[in-house]
Amino acid sequence: MRLARTMADPVCTAVAYFALAFGAVAFGRFTGGVAMVWVASALLAGRLVHLPVRMWHRWIVPCGLASTVATGYFGMGWPSAVPLAVINMGEAVAVALIWRRITEAFWPHDILEWVTSFYLGIGLTVPLVSGGFAALVAWAAEGLPPLENFTHWIIGHALGLVSCLPVSHYIYHRLSRGRSFLPPTSQLPLAALVFGTFMLVTGMVFSLNMRALLVFPLVFLMISSALVPAAITTLMPLLLIGIGGVMTVMGHGPIAIMDLDFGDRLQFFQLYVGVSVLAALPLSCERHRRIIEMQEMQTRIAELERHQSAF
Incomplete structure (x- = not known):
């Protein structure tokens, strides 16, 4: 039980976030711009969903630092590190808020409405907004083509959220209650x-x-x-x-x-x-x-x- 709760604490979450972010920016920037594969936001959003909003900063701050270090040292460089970290944290917060809202409104009796809201809100709208800001940062800080980076960001972040958010939500649902995420x-x-x-x-x-x-x-x-x-x-x-x-x-x-x-x-x-x-x-x-x-x-x-x- 203690090990499970430890794995869900801010430090371990930030370490896991850094590992995912490092892998994405070190090996997933095939055109020199933003990462084309990104699942770190799904990890953080899956943790935030199970926390009171007043406690979110305990996880957001260390994960933001992890994102900054990963981008600064291994990614696009320090000029864009802090702005992209802010965008990544905002993306995770928006996803967690949308998940809570649609769950309160539709779960468990209106499954079709919940799934549709998940697709449109989390899988489409949030990556579109965050991708627009990220493309502007990449263009202003590094002179990178905005349309190309906008496209890569949307695909990588949208598919990362859709694929991995249900998994991270389930894992942290179990860990936060002191249980193993294994069957x-x-x-x-x-x-x-x-x-x-x-x-x-x-x-x-x-x-x-x-x-x-x-x-x-x-x-x-x-x-x-x-x-x-x-x-x-x-x-x-x-x-x-x-x-x-x-x-x-x-x-x-x-x-x-x-x-x-x-x-x-x-x-x-x-x-x-x-x-x-x-x-x-x-x-x-x-x-x-x-x-x-x-x-x-x-x-x-x-x-x-x-x-x-x-x-």
């Missing part, structure tokens, strides 16, 4: 079966050069989201990123052979993961809604039975 002991046999099969399917797909096979991990994730507990399916995009992403970087699989620049191939892979999550998310949410309604129905039946037995 519970009772679900380990099922988790081993699902994870093992998914890893086998993904490994086979990304070891071959047939683009049509990319549909199989996507369909597997969708079916699992409809039938398997969220404690298992929420972590599956990490397996897809770990296996498919590494093999793509190593030059294996259907995405690696595309006639595109290396950075564009990685963004296409990120798009593939994002589409997979977008396709599976409504099914997972609907399954969770039915479980909640079933629990509410059982509670009402039990109360009714107790009320009748009192007479």
Whole structure:
């Protein structure tokens, strides 16, 4: 329990944020501008959602410093480090606020409205706004082409949020309560079966050069989201990123052979993961809604039975 809470504290969150930001700016700036792959905002937003707003500064300040150092030392340089850090922190705060607002308004009974708001608000609007500011900073501080950096920012940040925000939300939901984010002991046999099969399917797909096979991990994730507990399916995009992403970087699989620049191939892979999550998310949410309604129905039946037995 203590280890789980420690992993969710400001220091550990900032270290994880720095690691993700460093990886993005050191290895994901294929055109010399903004990073074309970015998931650090999803990490911070997933943590902020589970905190009172009055405590957010304890996580925002160290993560802002981490973003500044990563950009200053390994990215675009110090002139743009602080402005981009402010934009990144504002992006994470906006995402956390939108997540809270749509959850309060629609969850769990209006799943379609929640998913649509997630797509439009978090996956589109926030990256558009932050991308506009980031493109201006890149142009003013470094003289970089604004349209190109605007496009790269939107794609990298939007797909990073869509792909990884549900995962980070679930992980910090568990850690902040002193629990492991791994599936519970009772679900380990099922988790081993699902994870093992998914890893086998993904490994086979990304070891071959047939683009049509990319549909199989996507369909597997969708079916699992409809039938398997969220404690298992929420972590599956990490397996897809770990296996498919590494093999793509190593030059294996259907995405690696595309006639595109290396950075564009990685963004296409990120798009593939994002589409997979977008396709599976409504099914997972609907399954969770039915479980909640079933629990509410059982509670009402039990109360009714107790009320009748009192007479």
